[in-house]
Amino acid sequence: MSQEKIDILQRALKREKAARKAAEKILEDKSKELYVLSEELKVSNAKLEASVNEKSSQLEGVFKNINDAYVVIDITGNVIKMNNVAIDFFGYDIAQENFNIVRLIYFKDAEYAFTSFKTLLKEGAFANYTARIITKQKEIKWVQINASLIYDENEKPIAAQGIVRDITALKNLENQKEKILKELEKSNNELYEYAHIVSHDLKSPLRSIDALISWIKMDNEGKLDEPTLQNLTLIEGTLETMEKLISNILEYSSAGSEINETKYVYLDQIMDDVSRLLFVPEHISIKVLKKLPVVKGDSTKFQQLFQNLVSNAIKFNNKDQGIIEIDFVEEPSFYQFSVSDNGIGIEKKFHDRIFKIFHSLNKSKESTGIGLSIVKKIVDLYEGTIWLESEPGEGTTFFFTIKK
């Protein structure tokens, strides 16, 4: 072999060696890099594992501690997981037997149950499903269920979970309440009817007495002396008062009954009616200071309300020029009305008492002591309040509010 050839080969060999060493160095560096990387991976894996464990133990805690029954079912309804509350409540235990939730369905709610299950599959969840179930012990319970689907990593539903709340006690209370309300309504109606009958029955002997007295007067015309005639007139007056009293009691008993009608009530119209119905003497003027609002409620009740207040103002006016003013102010949630007069006024010590039934301050045949109690009852009905300001001898202003 020529020297030249040997030199070439030696140089080639030298290059190959250098290349090998370079390759070894690169590989060493790479494996070192890989080692560091795998150590880092180990650390982050450990962290991930710890956080998964923590989350699972939190979930396990929720699963055990929740006060409601919690179940997980597969897509065909077989229960695959349930907490102790669920075992106690349903009476079934998946550790002992297979348990499909279909067994819980109460026949009367079957259709609702199947539609809800379809909703769950379609929408992925349902809330506040309320129906009856039948437990293993054949007890019927009311439940409220919130459920949602569980998906695998490909977004395919694989199971459903539900929280089942026992609302049997609540439902029973609700039913009881409804029953009591119905009974109450019935007895209220009976009472109202009773009041009607009683008032009718009470009035008819009064009318008989009235007739008898007028017959006595007719039969004995010219024979009776003045004191007897006066006594007979007093009897007639008393009879009239008595009849009014009975009518007012009837009115009072109906004033507190529920607001059946909730129509728009044009209070301006109501006030016109009131002025027409009442006998307003010439020396008394009624002024409505501004256009009254439209409220919601029963027009008869509003008429009673204004009629009673205005008629009191007329009745107890002793001035030559009687003035009655009706006004209101609007507040965000209610209207505040006022009816003021320049009549005889009411002493402070009677302010509370006047709203109580049969508390007439003036013994007169026109005043039965029921009017203001009717007013109070109606104001109460519309969740308002009533009060007054008065100066004896100067006049009185009644204020009342009506909730919007």
Next chain:
Amino acid sequence: MKGIIFTEFLDLVEDKFGLEMVDTIVSQSKLESEGAYTAIGTYRFSEMLQLLQNLSSHTKISIDDLLLTYAEHFFSVIESSYPGLLATYNDPIEMLASIENHIHVEVRKIYPDAELPTFVVQEKTANSLTMIYKSSRAMHHFGLGLMNKTFEHFNSSAEIMLEKIKEDGTEVKFIIKKNE
């Protein structure tokens, strides 16, 4: 530039022109690596350029023709080293059209720092493909050689025309028409 391009190149030179030629072009080039290449290393492109220029002047073969021959050799390296990659294709046009979106993605998994040319598909039919090659290395003939071998691999052939968009060859249009 990846070491495998150098090692395969010098292997081919040794094969075709003998170890003496390898010795000559390595000695005549100013190489930082001193010509000691390993497939897994990374070296300057200027080293390849010098080796090519020296080989060209000794053999009187143009650099483009050298690159073409080298590419045809290099395809066999791909065939034997990455048969799985080629097996995912059954049509040469499909394979060439996906250089950018599939093949180069795979290359980067093995050589994350590889500096690859871009091949932008301009027009594609079942039997034709127009692509724009862009690379500062101007190794379009290396690409051409690989393309020729690609058609051969699928037992077909094609007319491939090159149109230089830039005079220095850093941007070239490849017009490929598969022979029926």
